[in-house]
Amino acid sequence: TDEKTLISVLTERTNAQRQxxxxEYQAICGKELKDDLKGDLSGHFKDLMVALVTPPAVFDAKQLKKSM
Known part of the structure; x- marks a missing residue:
């Protein structure tokens, strides 16, 4: 995984663009980007990259559930 490219692509785009x-990744590759990120990355970097491609409402709901 080219981490510099991931950082560039995912952090320099709006949420709508990331979605x-x-x-498009799903359409081209036949699998979810977040699943591939989970498999290829680790630690806090993985958590951040997965969060960036998670729809905000889903991310918020998961964080609320985690806090209970």
Whole structure:
């Protein structure tokens, strides 16, 4: 995994653009981007990259559930 490219692509885009990237990835590769990120990355970097491609409402709901 090219971490510099991931950082560049995912942090320099709006959330809407990141969601489109994830959708196109699914269409092209036949699997979810977040699942591949989970498999290829580790630690806090993995958590951040997965969070960036997670829809905000889903991310917020998971964080709320985790805090209970």
């Amino acid at each position: 489109l990237i994830a959708k």
